[in-house]
Amino acid sequence: MKLVFSGNDFKYEIEGVMKLFIPATLFDISYIDESFSFGDTVGDMAFIRRVQKGERVLLYALCRIGEKYKHSKAFISADTPDTNNECELALCKCLFKCMTYLTGKTPEWGVITGVRPVKRVNLLLRQGKSEGEIREYMRSRYLCSDKKADIALKTAYTQEKILKTLDKNSFGLYVSIPFCPTRCAYCSFVSQSIEGCTKMIPEYVRQLCEEIEYTAGLCNRAGIYPDSVYFGGGTPTTLSASQLEAVMGRIEKCFDMSRVREYTVEAGRPDTITREKLETIKRMGAGRVSINPQTLNDKVLKAIGRRHTVGQFFESFELAKAVGFDVINTDIIAGLPEDDIQSFQNTVDTLIDKEADNITVHTLSIKRAARLNHEGTQTALHNPAAQMVEYATKRLLDNGYSPYYLYRQKNMADNQENIGWAKPDKESLYNIYIMEEVQTIIAVGAGGSTKLVDLDGGRLERVFNYKYPSEYLKGFDEMIRRRGAIEEFYEKK
């Protein structure tokens, strides 16, 4: 499909809106001048035009799919504050209306293509807006459905009490273990499967411990302390019990851990979990683990390349309960290939029956890098993810779970979202703070992205580590140099 722009370069947002209707597509982009004539063209096309008309700006979208046409226009005053962004939003809405008409689809989040819809709701709540006003704002400004506005509101309410407990001198410590036993078909993460890099792991652990020690020195000097620790990946339990002990021990030794309120290790894949590892994790201070089945259907597990069984998930889950963690999270995914409504419902119902403290319902996102993408177009186009998410939402609400964080990604099946659900007082602080961008995240390890946040000064800076373990091992001195930005940031506060 062609996207033709005139008088604007809103390619990024416009493509985002088009993908809500036509996923898994590469668009043919061109920019034209006034001499362009839509009537002389052929094929599926969207024409996106911005033109100044005296005191006003005309925003215009004209779309053709097959034999059908639709156009939509809007005007805004040329002296509107933030004109460019307002024009972009108006054009996105024009395009959305045309595509709704031509495809018969009405994506539920409207033109919200960004990652954090709840952030907008939190802002409106802080401004004292009522529920009704927020719903109306989401509807008229973003064409968002009441159903999605409601879930964003519910999430914001759950977050309210937790956001109030945030101390601005605290941070979340993220520890990246970018290894997995095998690569899942839908994964686009930088993680490397262990088969190719077993030899690298001891060196990685050694260097990670050095980075932890160096970073802790910086944080201590800057007067900031961790209030949560999060081991993510990859699959942190790809490490042996003694390697986990070494990394967790170094954290304990170097950081001021006296005010840590939450300590999570994503055990992730049941095929990496042993009693010894779980006991080590618990003994070293973690109270929250994630054990992720993704689905409780062996056929689906096989289709997505997870080399574990449903039986192994149950064993790991019971083991984690027996070891005595405070919170066990389980991740599942709506819209997986080979899955169907009934099997997904069974996954949700079983996890509720098992009394998982947190259930995180992801929607499949087919990213470019994922192996699945080669066969993925059909998965993206004919996917019952919306029905699955609706079922999960109803069942979880009915069973006392609340949504506590919510985010969206590009190319999500059926334009849904990812939601973390929790039983009362079992919400994860780390997930809320990171998603709402209200707290500094100090990341260590390959692929780690440190985010420095100063809410009072309105500053947000990022410091990136090398992505891949091999680069990480080679580029240690450069990464240590980049860490200087942490001290500089806090000196300015």
Ligand code: SF4
């Ligand atoms: S466990 Fe997660 S990070 Fe690892 S391959 Fe699977 S989806 Fe990717």
